[in-house]
Amino acid sequence: MSDSNRRRLLGAFIRTHREHLPTPAKSIGRRRTPGWRREELADAAGVSVTWLTWLEQGRKVQASVTTLNRLAQALSLSPAERASLFDLAGRRDPDTTAEVPMDLLPQLLELPSQFNGPAYLIDRLWTARAWNCQAAKLFVDWLGADSSERNLLNYVFLNAKAQQFIVDWPERAQRLVAEFRADYHRRPLDSDLQRLVEQLLTQSPAFAHYWQQQAVLLREGGERRFNHSQFGILSYRQTTLVVAMQPDCKLVCLAAID
Template sequence: MSLATRPAQARPAADAVHRTTPGDARRHELGAFLRSRRERIAPEQVGLPMTGRRRTPGLRREEVAQLAAVGVTWYTWLEQGREIQVSTQVLDAVARALLLDPSERAHLFTLAGADDPAPVKECPSVTPGVRLLLEQLAPYPAVVLNSRYDVLASNAQYTSIVGDLGELAPEDRNLIWMAFTPSQFREVLVDYRTERLGMVARFRSAMADHSSEPAWKALLARLLKASPDFAETWQRHDVMRPGNGIKRFRVPGVGLLRCEYTNFWLSPRQGSRMITYTPLDDETRALMDELPTRG
């Protein structure tokens, strides 16, 4: 048989041989991150003696394993990006052994695809400076929400639109709850039926990072029990990230407000945010000057 007629041998496609999955890439990044953190720590920083000559800076793998009370082989595999099971308890021990700061610790758990059993709590979003800014935004309404739609603070103009939030029980000061149960907020929100779809989609998207937290689970259970409309919308499994847009309020004694709303983030990972409502037309601008200022 000549070379011209010899059947070609099947060869695996190059992209199949070298193909990597998102999980492979994340494990590789995890290993590189751990090595970089290990190499920046001097033995004396963690109470270890300087013994022998070191070819590389920082701690040795066996020293990190010793400090974290894990097996040397296991830690080596973790740095090598191998596909192994990693418990949150071990990740916590590694984070402490490597002296990770809050941002580094959060990055470690994200790369490992694990929930941090002791997450660093957010810094308070409603600082005196934020409260002062809310007041200075008058006559434009503004509110501070967390990613669960809890109302953390607002100015008097916003309160004049949605009602006196101080009269509500703390657990009811939540815009999703107010949108799906009888409230002034639902009464004045002109397009509340379509607005609620977006709110639920954003709530579901945010809950992916908080599914094990009691406050999130409690709010979801309350909504499912209180509102068949919410339960039906929840089953759609729609997700959406927060964004800017247009909202209409029909305020008794004032009129129709056509507003452009803008999100200003006050914490990392799209947590708490300030939302401002600015007039979309001259008529709304004039009406906003008439909003009651009782807080």
């Protein structure tokens, strides 16, 4: 998308949402357009009318994060609308903590049970929130009935059995930290994420070593091998799906490799 096209989309987005705002109670005089006037939005957002006019016209003006935040509040944007405003402006929204509800929807928790192979759902802290019986049989020391630790990172780095269970544990653990850092960087103000990292830094020298490398990777699929205490070496093809309605959640599915 070219810069000029993006600016036109941003201007149209702001203008449309301005026109959809309810008419102010103290409105004076006859109104030729629905919603708020540019002057009213400019006043509410603390910007000049000229600047707002140019922005809506798609002209080459810069919108800072602070100004976009005030515009989002003045326009009463929903979380999805706010995200679009920042995306169209080419800015990163600093206020991401309220974008995703912390409680998972029931239909999300039912997803793992729809798969034949091992499948589990992890939340923004990488804590398993739902899994099927195949996953419980595979990850006995993490998702099994006798385990009380459901956080994936705590399991991998603080449970000694994980190092025996996960084939090529050093490589897999190093990659896991780099994948987690990508999520951490998206929510740097999340206090729960910060506490988790601080705990792991204190309790796991391996995690601390990998964390200091500052590596960042996407959570990609690929072959995963496990040394199961009952079934021996098991190989799977892993696919990780991001849930659109709650993008901090990930559905991880494993298909057996013959």
